[in-house]
Amino acid sequence: MATRNILVVNSKGGCGKTTVATNLAAAYANAGQRVALFDCDAQASARHWAQCRDGQRSNIDLYCYPEPNQISAPIVGDYDVCIFDSAPGLTTKPVLRKDFESLLRLADAIVVPMLASAWDIQAGEQFIAQLMTQRVWRAAPAPIAVVSNRVNGNLTSQQKLQHFLSCLDIPAVTQFRESPVYAEASDSGLGVIEMKLNRAARKEFKAWHTLTDWLDHAAIAGQRAGQQTRRPALPLAAPKAPAANPATTNSDSQERA
Ligand SMILES: Nc1ncnc2c1ncn2[C@@H]1O[C@H](COP(=O)(O)OP(=O)(O)OP(=O)(O)O)[C@@H](O)[C@H]1O
Numbered sequence: 001m002a003t004r005n006i007l008v009v010n011s012k013g014g015c016g017k018t019t020v021a022t023n024l025a026a027a028y029a030n031a032g033q034r035v036a037l038f039d040c041d042a043q044a045s046a047r048h049w050a051q052c053r054d055g056q057r058s059n060i061d062l063y064c065y066p067e068p069n070q071i072s073a074p075i076v077g078d079y080d081v082c083i084f085d086s087a088p089g090l091t092t093k094p095v096l097r098k099d100f101e102s103l104l105r106l107a108d109a110i111v112v113p114m115l116a117s118a119w120d121i122q123a124g125e126q127f128i129a130q131l132m133t134q135r136v137w138r139a140a141p142a143p144i145a146v147v148s149n150r151v152n153g154n155l156t157s158q159q160k161l162q163h164f165l166s167c168l169d170i171p172a173v174t175q176f177r178e179s180p181v182y183a184e185a186s187d188s189g190l191g192v193i194e195m196k197l198n199r200a201a202r203k204e205f206k207a208w209h210t211l212t213d214w215l216d217h218a219a220i221a222g223q224r225a226g227q228q229t230r231r232p233a234l235p236l237a238a239p240k241a242p243a244a245n246p247a248t249t250n251s252d253s254q255e256r257a
C-alpha cells in the first residue's frame with residue numbers, strides 16, 4: 001500500500017495540532033505500521049515529545065522540517081504512514097504561505113483540530129475557508145476532517161461549534177475530552193492509546209480509533225484525487241543522513257523515537 005500522508009493543521013495556535021499528531025503517530029505505530037512523524041514547526045514540540053519517548057516503545061521515526069518544502073519523496077515513500085505536525089499561523093503569516101502550500105501538496109488527508117470557544121470557532125471558520133480556496137488544495141482536494149478538542153461540560157460553546165460544523169461540507173469525525181491524561185502523555189512521549197492502565201486514557205481510545213478508521217479511508221480517497229489530478233511530483237532528492245546532533249532543528253535532522 002502507498003504511504004498515507006496525514007497533515008494536522010490549523011492556523012490557530014494551541015488548538016491541539018501537536019497533541020493530535022503525536023497521538024496519531026503512537027496509534028499507528030502500535031498498530032504495527034511504519035510511522036514517520038514530521039515536525040514542521042520551529043517550536044519543535046513534536047521533537048520534544050519524541051525525545052521523551054522510551055526507546056522500548058513502538059518505533060516512530062522523527063524528521064524535523066521547519067521548512068516543509070525540503071521534504072523529499074524517498075523519505076516519505078519509506079513509510080506506511082507519514083504524519084505532519086504543522087506550525088501555527090500558516091495562513092495568517094505571509095512568510096509561511098509557501099510552507100502551507102508544500103504541506104497541502106503532500107497531504108492525502110487533512111485533520112483540523114478545533115477548540116470550542118468563540119475565538120477558536122471564528123478563527124477556524126476563516127482557516128477552513130482559506131484552506132478550501134487554496135489553489136494547491138483545489139487541484140487535488142484531499143479529504144478534510146475537523147476534530148473537536150478539549151471537549152468539556154460547556155454545552156453552549158460545544159453547541160456553537162457543532163452548529164458551525166454542521167454548516168460546513170466537511171465531517172466532524174470525533175472529539176477528544178479535556179483531560180490531564182494528554183499532558184501526561186506529552187510529558188512522557190506516549191500516545192494515550194499506549195496508556196492502557198490509565199482509566200482516563202481508556203475513555204479516549206474509541207475516539208482515536210474513530211479517527212484512524214476515518215483516516216484510513218480518507219487517505220486512500222485523497223491518494224486517488226492526487227493521482228487523477230496529477231498532483232505535482234515531489235523533488236527527488238536523496239534522503240539525508242540522520243543528524244549527528246539531535247538538538248539541531250535543521251531540515252536534515254532525523255531521529256528514531
Ligand atoms: N484534549 C486535551 N485535554 C487537555 N489538554 C490538552 C488537550 N489537547 C491539548 N492539550 C494541551 O493544550 C496545549 C496545546 O496543545 P498543542 O501543543 O497540541 O497545540 P498546538 O496546536 O500544537 O499548539 P501550537 O499552535 O503552539 O503548535 C498543550 O499543553 C496540550 O497538552
Ligand SMILES: [Mg+2]
Pocket residue numbers: 017018019041045085086
Ligand atoms: Mg504544535
